[in-house]
Amino acid sequence: MLPNKFFTILIYNCFGNIFADAGMWIKVQSIWQKALVYCEYYLGKSHPQTLICMFSLIETYYGQGQLEEAEKLGKEILKLHKEVLGEHHPHTLVSMSNLAITYYKQRQLEQAKKLGKETLKLQKEVLGEHHVNTLVSMSNLALTYYKQGQLKEAENLGKETLKLQKEVLGEHHPDTLVSMSNLANTYYKQRHLEEAEKLGEEILKLSKDVLGEC
Structure with missing residues (x-):
């Protein structure tokens, strides 16, 4: 491909990122849609830069709440990643995680x-259970169990997630505090009121440490 084609793609990237930082999602979407057409034409669908454009376009769909479009493109990205990189590649795992989140957001x-x-199983094999991406998937899956009313599964995975997050991120990290809150809600939903109260008090103390007294 000629150098000026790379320059054109670079310009798309720069302006897309600038408008994204400003939250101007309609303009961002237009830029990334044009960039994707351009990349697919000159580079092909399987080229890494084309996949980057797809990821960026999905972000604009998220920013505008266009979840059906995000799901459709997310499925396409995942299919390409599995074909080109294999299901154990970190980029493929990110695509799987993102699509699972998209499903969750659509109920x-x-x-x-x-x-x-499936994502969590592969992440534990490839990245290990202490990796940040693995912890995010654990937290998301525990919340999915909760929303489905599978409270024992939510509790078990929630406790495992919280233990690892305290080790890796520390007890004051926002993700850790969110997991603590989710687990407290799970206890409460099961009428385990003593555990819910104890964890709620711990959350309040840690939140005050982080945010200060209101």
Whole structure:
């Protein structure tokens, strides 16, 4: 490909990122849609830069709440990643995780759970259970269990997630505090009121440490 083609793609990237930082999602979407057409034409669908454009376009869909479009493109990216990189590649795992989140946001909980479990299994094999991406998937899957009313599964995975987050991120990290809150809600939903109260008090103390007294 000629150098000026690379320059054109670079310009698309720069302006797309500038408008994204400003939250100007309509302009961002237009830029990334044009960039994707351009990349697919000159580079092909399987080229890494084309896949980057797809990821960026999905972000604009998220920013505008266009979840059906995000799902459609997310499925396409995942298919390409599996074909080109294999299912164990870190980029493929990110695509799987993102699609599971998209399902969850659309309340497609069974699909979210199925893909979330598959993603988590592969992440533990490839990245290890202490990797930040693995912890995010654990937290998301626990929340999916909760939303489906599978409270014991939510509790078990929530406790495992919280233990690892405290080790890796520390107890004051926002992700850790969110997991603590989710677990407290799970206890409360099961009428385990003593555990819910104890964890709630711990959350309040840690939140005050982080945010200060109101």
